[in-house]
Amino acid sequence: MDTTKVYGLAMSRLFPKPKPALKAEYELHCNANNLKYVMYFSLLACVLFGLHLLHHFRLGLAVFNTEMMPYTLLYGFSIIYPAFNILFLSKLKYLPALTPVATFIEVMFPVFMTCVAIFLSVLGAQVGLGLTPFAVIMIVICFTLQGHLVLLSVIITLAFCVLATLLFINIDIQIASPLIATGLTTSIICIVLANMTEAMRVKQFEALSELNSNNRQLKLLAQQDHLTGLLNRRAVDQILTRELARSERFDHPLCLLMIDIDNFKHINDAYGHVLGDRVLVDVSEAIKLHVRDIDYVGRMGGDEFLVVLVETGHNNGMQIADRMRDEVSKLNREHQDIAVTISIGLGVSEKESHIALIEKADKALYMAKKAGKNKVRSVKVTPVKPADNP
Numbered sequence: 001m002d003t004t005k006v007y008g009l010a011m012s013r014l015f016p017k018p019k020p021a022l023k024a025e026y027e028l029h030c031n032a033n034n035l036k037y038v039m040y041f042s043l044l045a046c047v048l049f050g051l052h053l054l055h056h057f058r059l060g061l062a063v064f065n066t067e068m069m070p071y072t073l074l075y076g077f078s079i080i081y082p083a084f085n086i087l088f089l090s091k092l093k094y095l096p097a098l099t100p101v102a103t104f105i106e107v108m109f110p111v112f113m114t115c116v117a118i119f120l121s122v123l124g125a126q127v128g129l130g131l132t133p134f135a136v137i138m139i140v141i142c143f144t145l146q147g148h149l150v151l152l153s154v155i156i157t158l159a160f161c162v163l164a165t166l167l168f169i170n171i172d173i174q175i176a177s178p179l180i181a182t183g184l185t186t187s188i189i190c191i192v193l194a195n196m197t198e199a200m201r202v203k204q205f206e207a208l209s210e211l212n213s214n215n216r217q218l219k220l221l222a223q224q225d226h227l228t229g230l231l232n233r234r235a236v237d238q239i240l241t242r243e244l245a246r247s248e249r250f251d252h253p254l255c256l257l258m259i260d261i262d263n264f265k266h267i268n269d270a271y272g273h274v275l276g277d278r279v280l281v282d283v284s285e286a287i288k289l290h291v292r293d294i295d296y297v298g299r300m301g302g303d304e305f306l307v308v309l310v311e312t313g314h315n316n317g318m319q320i321a322d323r324m325r326d327e328v329s330k331l332n333r334e335h336q337d338i339a340v341t342i343s344i345g346l347g348v349s350e351k352e353s354h355i356a357l358i359e360k361a362d363k364a365l366y367m368a369k370k371a372g373k374n375k376v377r378s379v380k381v382t383p384v385k386p387a388d389n390p
């Protein structure tokens with residue numbers, strides 16, 4: 001096998017990474033997770049070191065003598081630093097944003113914890129205690145550096161080297177040797193565990209991303225008309241109901257256009273369904289040219305389209321509809337001798353249900369057809385007389 005391939009395979013096993021397309025998203029995901037864990041462990045550190053400090057101060061002024069001072073300083077710093085993290089993180093509100101502050105907090109917390117681990121373990125070892133702080137804190141930093149396996153391995157290895165050197169220098173070799181062996185075992189176990197959990201996390205993330213993307217696609221397909229790519233009837237119904245409620249709430253006007261291709265049956269009969277389909281697609285493209293990003297265009301089925309023009313009054317709606325009608329009439333040139341025209345009915349919302357508004361636009365469309373086709377008509381708003389409404 002090719003050596004570069006073997007190297008690549010070994011590296012991907014040692015340091016698992018998601019597919020390149022998901023890398024940025026994965027980094028954000030890990031950053032958010034890490035910051036969450038930094039928050040939890042900072043709270044825990046404040047409580048635990050706070051209790052230690054309280055217990056420590058029972059010794060009175062002795063806490064400031066040369067023997068006790070390192071502990072006093074360590075406990076104090078181990079409360080102040082996590083407290084600052086909590087303060088910053090509550091301002092960031094756990095936002096998974098790879099800002100310099102977020103990255104600084106993410107990387108500095110494990111570094112700080114590692115220093116505490118070494119300090120406590122060396123001091124403890126001098127009075128015959130084991131390496132519990134080192135083991136616990138190495139596990140903690142495995143949680144707070146998700147997605148940074150290389151950095152995590154480097155920090156753990158360096159931590160072990162510094163710990164071993166300090167134990168070797170400060171303690172009798174007979175006592176230091178088993179402690180160094182325990183430190184080495186702990187470091188190796190932590191790195192292996194971090195590698196295994198990272199591989200699992202990457203696989204889970206990739207599977208979840210695929211599932212989410214499939215769901216998004218399914219949702220899109222369920223809302224789409226397969227021929228034109230416009231919204232389908234169900235989607236337009238839902239959108240119209242929502243936009244009508246919004247227009248009523250904020251007292252904004254809303255126009256609904258019902259569009260029908262003139263003599264489409266003749267186009268189908270004379271030139272075939274394939275060309276008929278092409279005309280449907282071209283008409284939908286022509287309609288889309290005259291709507292804004294905030295408007296919605298859907299195909300009701302057959303040769304009928306609906307356009308929801310949000311925050312649009314009667315006059316503007318009529319202008320837009322006329323531009324669409326004009327745009328479609330230009331399609332004639334592309335389709336040679338086939339005359340493609342549309343008729344449009346416009347309804348302006350008057351706080352009615354979406355069905356009533358569709359009926360209004362349908363009535364206007366009927367008027368446009370009756371007036372000779374290739375026309376735009378609207379159903380005028382009829383003011384209610386006081387006598388009619390006792």
Ligand SMILES: Nc1nc2c(ncn2[C@@H]2O[C@H](COP(=O)(O)OP(=O)(O)OP(=O)(O)O)[C@@H](O)[C@H]2O)c(=O)[nH]1
Pocket residue numbers: 227260261262263264265266268272273274275276277280301302303369
């Ligand atoms: N090519 C094609 N034709 C369709 C599709 N769906 C419906 N149709 C045809 O569209 C035609 C609709 O015609 P109508 O709207 O009833 O009548 P029209 O000829 O357009 O007459 P006016 O509306 O009065 O101008 C029918 O012939 C349907 O078979 C489709 O997806 N593709």
